Amino acid sequence: MAKVKVKYFGMLREMMGVREEEYEVEDATLADLLLKYIPENHKDVAEKWVETIFVTVRGEVAVNRNGMPIIKDHFILVGGRNPDINYRLRDGDEVAILPPVGGG
Amino acid sequence: MLRVKISEKLDDLNSLLNEIKGASDEIGAITIFVGAVRDLGKDGGKVLRLEYEAYEEMATKTLEKIISDLKSKYGIIDAIVEHKIGSASVGEDTVYVLVASKHREEGFKYIIELIERLKREVPIWKKEVTDKGSQWIENI
Numbered sequence: 001m002a003k004v005k006v007k008y009f010g011m012l013r014e015m016m017g018v019r020e021e022e023y024e025v026e027d028a029t030l031a032d033l034l035l036k037y038i039p040e041n042h043k044d045v046a047e048k049w050v051e052t053i054f055v056t057v058r059g060e061v062a063v064n065r066n067g068m069p070i071i072k073d074h075f076i077l078v079g080g081r082n083p084d085i086n087y088r089l090r091d092g093d094e095v096a097i098l099p100p101v102g103g104g
Numbered sequence: 105m106l107r108v109k110i111s112e113k114l115d116d117l118n119s120l121l122n123e124i125k126g127a128s129d130e131i132g133a134i135t136i137f138v139g140a141v142r143d144l145g146k147d148g149g150k151v152l153r154l155e156y157e158a159y160e161e162m163a164t165k166t167l168e169k170i171i172s173d174l175k176s177k178y179g180i181i182d183a184i185v186e187h188k189i190g191s192a193s194v195g196e197d198t199v200y201v202l203v204a205s206k207h208r209e210e211g212f213k214y215i216i217e218l219i220e221r222l223k224r225e226v227p228i229w230k231k232e233v234t235d236k237g238s239q240w241i242e243n244i
Contacts, residue, residue, distance in 0.1 A: 009159055010229030011240040073244070075227075080162060096159055100242040103156070103163075103187060103228030104139055104199060104219060 001026055002091040006038065010099045015045055015052070030076060030087045031069055033095065035061065053097070073100050105182050106175060108167040110158050110228070112190040114197055120184055124204045127182040131204045135211030137219060139199030141192050146241060149234030156189040156198070159227040163187075166226045170218060178214045180205040185218070187228060 007020045023037050034053060039046035055062040055070040062070050068085050075082060075098040078089075089095075105127055109115070117138070124134060145151045171183050182204040192198050201218055205211040222228075223243040230241045 007159070009157060009227065010231070013157075014240075077162065080165070096162070098159060098227050099229065099240070100244050101224070101227055102230040102241040102243050103158075103226050104223040104230075104243065 002028070002089050002093070004033065004089050004091075004093040004095055006033070007094065007096045009097070010102070012052070012097055012099050015048065016042055025089055028089050029085070030078065030083065030089060030095070031085045033089060034076070034085075034097075035069060052099075074098060105184070106168070106171050107184045108164055108171065109184075109186045110160055110163050110167070110189055111186065112188065114186045114188055114200055117197070117200060120186070120200060120202055124182055124184055124202045127204050130206055131181055132206045133204070133208040133211050135203045135205070135208065135215055137199065137201040137215045138197055139219075141194050141196050141198060143194045145232050145234035145236070147232075147234055147236045147239060149236030151194055152233045152235060153194075154192045154198070155231040155233065156187075156192065157229050158187070158189050160189075162227050167222065170221045170225065174214050174218055174221075177217075178205070178210040180210050180214050183214070183218075185222075187222070187226075189228070 002025050004023050008016050013019055039049055053074055055072045064070055077096040078093050141154050143151050167185055180203050184202045186200040188198040201215050203211040203214045232239055232241050
């Protein structure tokens with residue numbers, strides 16, 4: 001079991017209704033967190049969440065040639081680094097989900 | 105010195121100018137950029153306010169890397185960058201960039217590239233609230 005902190009920013013923070021939250025995950029990858037744990041915990045916006053974060057085709061999440069889901073316009077950082085979507089989450093990880101930026 | 109600040113309150117511009125002027129006797133030009141809130145929104149409405157937020161640790165780190173990269177690229181002497189977060193009204197300053205260099209040319213180039221990179225790379229978000237509604241502004 002690993003405890004991970006998830007941080008949302010900008011329009012994602014507004015959509016999810018929280019700035020940050022914790023998840024307890026069991027042998028999970030970053031893709032599991034984004035496609036399973038988070039939507040299950042936010043059922044009211046689950047569909048919108050998936051369509052915002054991932055490239056979708058007719059409602060289905062598009063995958064690359066390795067079968068991995070394709071992120072759309074967003075940066076996902078774990079501990080300040082940008083890992084693969086199949087990164088295996090560790091206890092204490094901080095996952096930051098960054099929508100397209102708008103500073104200046 | 106190369107200093108970055110992301111904060112709800114920007115420092116006084118004159119103080120920043122005096123600070124950077126004192127960085128070296130080799131300085132022959134100080135170039136300044138001020139970003140401010142304009143009154144016309146992207147939706148055509150009248151802007152009531154902008155709301156900025158940042159992933160502060162990452163935004164500071166990213167900006168520090170950018171100002172340092174560009175110092176090497178353009179050979180400037182010193183730079184200060186400040187970016188506001190929180191709520192900003194029409195006319196309020198939101199970004200300060202001050203660059204000290206030997207000559208004006210590298211200062212102008214530095215500022216143009218710095219602002220472009222800031223808008224593309226630094227994790228800061230902006231919500232525009234107008235009399236017609238509100239929207240998150242994306243720089244892409």
